[in-house]
Amino acid sequence: MAGVTASIDVLERWVPVLSLAVLYIFAVLPVAAFWGLAYAIALSVASMLAFNFFFLAPVHTLTLADSRNWFALAVFVVTAIVVSELAARTRRRAREAALLAEIATSLLEHGTVGSELERISAEAARALQVERASIVLGPGARDGVELFAGGRRVGSIRLEGGRSGDASARRRLLPALASLLGVAIDRERLAGEALEAEALRRADVIKTALLRAVSHDLRTPLMAISTSAGALARTDLTLDEPDRADLLATILAASDRLDHLVGNLLDLSRLQAGAAEPEQELLDLEELVVAALDELGERGRLVEVSLPDEPAAVRVDAHQIQRVLVNLLENALKYSPRGEPVRVQVSAGTSEAVVRVIDHGPGVPSDERERIFEPFQRGARGGEAPGAGLGLAIARGFAQANGGRIWVESRSHQGATFVLALPATEPVAMAR
Amino acid sequence: MSGARVLVVDDEQQILRALRTSLRGAGYEVETAESAEGALASAALRPPDAVILDLVLPDGSGIEVCRELRTWTSTPVILLSAVGEEREKVAALDAGADDYVTKPVGIDELLARLRAVLRRTAPSSEAVITIGELVVDLEKHAVTRAGLAVHLTPHEFELLRVLAVNEGKLMTHRSLLGEVWGPAYAHESNLLHVNVSQLRRKIEPDRAHPRYLLTEPGAGYRLVDPTAEG
Numbered sequence: 001m002a003g004v005t006a007s008i009d010v011l012e013r014w015v016p017v018l019s020l021a022v023l024y025i026f027a028v029l030p031v032a033a034f035w036g037l038a039y040a041i042a043l044s045v046a047s048m049l050a051f052n053f054f055f056l057a058p059v060h061t062l063t064l065a066d067s068r069n070w071f072a073l074a075v076f077v078v079t080a081i082v083v084s085e086l087a088a089r090t091r092r093r094a095r096e097a098a099l100l101a102e103i104a105t106s107l108l109e110h111g112t113v114g115s116e117l118e119r120i121s122a123e124a125a126r127a128l129q130v131e132r133a134s135i136v137l138g139p140g141a142r143d144g145v146e147l148f149a150g151g152r153r154v155g156s157i158r159l160e161g162g163r164s165g166d167a168s169a170r171r172r173l174l175p176a177l178a179s180l181l182g183v184a185i186d187r188e189r190l191a192g193e194a195l196e197a198e199a200l201r202r203a204d205v206i207k208t209a210l211l212r213a214v215s216h217d218l219r220t221p222l223m224a225i226s227t228s229a230g231a232l233a234r235t236d237l238t239l240d241e242p243d244r245a246d247l248l249a250t251i252l253a254a255s256d257r258l259d260h261l262v263g264n265l266l267d268l269s270r271l272q273a274g275a276a277e278p279e280q281e282l283l284d285l286e287e288l289v290v291a292a293l294d295e296l297g298e299r300g301r302l303v304e305v306s307l308p309d310e311p312a313a314v315r316v317d318a319h320q321i322q323r324v325l326v327n328l329l330e331n332a333l334k335y336s337p338r339g340e341p342v343r344v345q346v347s348a349g350t351s352e353a354v355v356r357v358i359d360h361g362p363g364v365p366s367d368e369r370e371r372i373f374e375p376f377q378r379g380a381r382g383g384e385a386p387g388a389g390l391g392l393a394i395a396r397g398f399a400q401a402n403g404g405r406i407w408v409e410s411r412s413h414q415g416a417t418f419v420l421a422l423p424a425t426e427p428v429a430m431a432r
Numbered sequence: 433m434s435g436a437r438v439l440v441v442d443d444e445q446q447i448l449r450a451l452r453t454s455l456r457g458a459g460y461e462v463e464t465a466e467s468a469e470g471a472l473a474s475a476a477l478r479p480p481d482a483v484i485l486d487l488v489l490p491d492g493s494g495i496e497v498c499r500e501l502r503t504w505t506s507t508p509v510i511l512l513s514a515v516g517e518e519r520e521k522v523a524a525l526d527a528g529a530d531d532y533v534t535k536p537v538g539i540d541e542l543l544a545r546l547r548a549v550l551r552r553t554a555p556s557s558e559a560v561i562t563i564g565e566l567v568v569d570l571e572k573h574a575v576t577r578a579g580l581a582v583h584l585t586p587h588e589f590e591l592l593r594v595l596a597v598n599e600g601k602l603m604t605h606r607s608l609l610g611e612v613w614g615p616a617y618a619h620e621s622n623l624l625h626v627n628v629s630q631l632r633r634k635i636e637p638d639r640a641h642p643r644y645l646l647t648e649p650g651a652g653y654r655l656v657d658p659t660a661e662g
Contacts, residue, residue, distance in 0.1 A: 216514055219514055219535040219536045220444050220447060220535065220536075221446060222535075222536040223447055223450075223535045223536030223537060224444070224446035224450045226537070226538050226539070227447070227451060227536075227537070227538065228450040228453070230538045230539035230540055231453065231454035231457055231458075234457075234539065234540070236458075237457035238457050238458075238459065239453070239457040243453050243456070243457060246449060246453050247450065247453050250446055250450045250453075254450075257446070
């Protein structure tokens with residue numbers, strides 16, 4: 001204002017002083033735009049008084065000689081008020097637009113409307129100049145102002161502690177807010193449906209895999225049994241004693257395989273039904289490894305074992321963890337080339353007891369390292385080995401039920417290392 | 433046909449063992465292979481009189497093995513297939529396999545099928561084919577059943593001729609359509625179904641229970657002698 005006054009002082013030599021009063025607008029405008037109407041009016045009046053004092057006759061008094069000057073001053077104040085009101089309104093609109101843009105962004109960036117609701121409410125409260133706003137979603141929400149989008153009730157908003165003068169702001173802001181929420185809700189619903197469709201598709205893939213697995217893995221031993229038994233039952237075949245023994249051995253081996261498969265299917269369904277409650281007891285992991293090797297019989301002897309000096313104390317379900325180990329070992333034996341030993345290393349750390357099962361098979365490509373733990377999935381190179389692809393899924397299920405983890409480390413053509421890590425327990429307790 | 437050499441191809445040890453012992457007991461000489469490559473090598477080295485071939489092999493499919501074998505030998509091939517492998521099965525039949533059995537197959541059925549394919553190793557070149565009560569005169573284009581004349585349209589006769597020449601052999605839709613109507617009609621299954629139905633009206637004593645012209649669901653048809661054993 002002082003700057004404007006000085007300028008007028010300079011300019012009044014060439015221009016009629018009254019028309020220069022309009023220059024005060026330059027001082028009032030930014031104030032109106034940034035601080036609001038109240039400051040703008042105060043500044044307008046101050047400007048008017050200063051103009052009167054310095055430039056209008058009688059100079060250096062606040063009285064006016066010419067009554068026309070009063071009129072000019074009044075016009076000036078009104079102009080200042082109108083301009084500052086316009087500026088304030090523009091600022092409000094800008095703030096509302098910014099709010100809507102921010103809400104739109106946060107709804108687009110973050111997945112769910114529900115989790116963003118609190119922030120949106122706070123923003124809305126700020127824009128509408130109330131103390132608190134709370135939004136409730138759903139067509140049944142009727143608490144406060146209802147929010148409609150496309151003729152559909154998306155929810156309601158309750159405003160507390162606000163001034164009543166902001167009705168026009170509400171009229172502008174609330175429908176836009178409702179539309180945004182409506183779009184976000186629709187987007188969420190569509191995303192949910194897509195997810196459901198994907199889940200169905202995956203379930204379908206698993207069903208197909210199950211059908212193939214059952215078709216192949218049940219029928220193969222069944223056929224071996226039925227062919228062998230059929231041959232034994234026929235009287236027109238020439239079978240000597242070794243032939244008969246061979247057929248009987250085939251029947252027994254195939255029955256074992258069927259039993260194993262049925263056991264695996266049962267384990268898996270127990271895990272998927274959440275019925276695999278572990279009965280945990282304090283054990284040395286070494287014992288379980290030894291028991292697993294024993295269960296493998298002849299094949300267990302193809303495994304090189306290295307055990308730690310300290311006991312690896314764990315609190316787990318013995319049966320379940322033995323299943324995990326047998327499945328990991330069977331997997332390793334299955335994929336190892338003949339003559340290449342499988343190695344097992346047990347180590348006891350402070351936080352975890354770890355078993356590593358190392359084979360020299362084809363390894364697991366990085367994009368399959370998670371997939372192979374899903375039921376009925378087999379590695380791309382798994383086609384050569386028998387099995388329904390249940391072993392690893394069951395191993396991971398039981399490991400997790402006991403608070404452990406299983407993963408595979410692999411370098412292509414250098415074999416795979418399956419790692420079982422179980423939470424370690426104080427070995428002191430073992431000594432007792 | 434005892435003494436005939438049979439090549440068994442399967443990657444499952446238990447099945448190989450069971451089949452080897454059983455077939456030897458039935459008087460066959462048995463060769464085994466566990467892969468497509470092994471099967472082709474064995475067949476080239478010691479040409480078998482028949483092949484029992486698993487449809488799914490670790491290093492390839494039975495379809496490829498069939499196709500490869502058919503480039504140089506007409507030795508009969510019986511497929512071992514499982515439920516869920518229908519499409520592969522038909523493709524292998526189209527590639528030249530003679531028949532299929534579905535796992536788990538008992539030894540009785542397998543021996544019967546084996547006997548059947550070995551029997552027709554030399555396709556009939558006679559002018560008159562007799563199948564049970566059915567007599568097909570290829571030269572005169574005349575058909576009788578139990579001595580009574582059966583009147584067929586040219587396509588029906590052609591269909592019966594192809595089936596009779598390949599008596600007992602499973603003929604796929606594609607191969608029948610190709611031989612009777614021409615390769616351009618290979619996918620006109622309707623044409624085939626209608627003519628089979630007409631043919632049955634004329635040659636089957638009881639259409640509700642066909643005994644000559646049998647349907648192999650999803651695969652094709654075969655003409656059999658209902659009076660023949662096993």
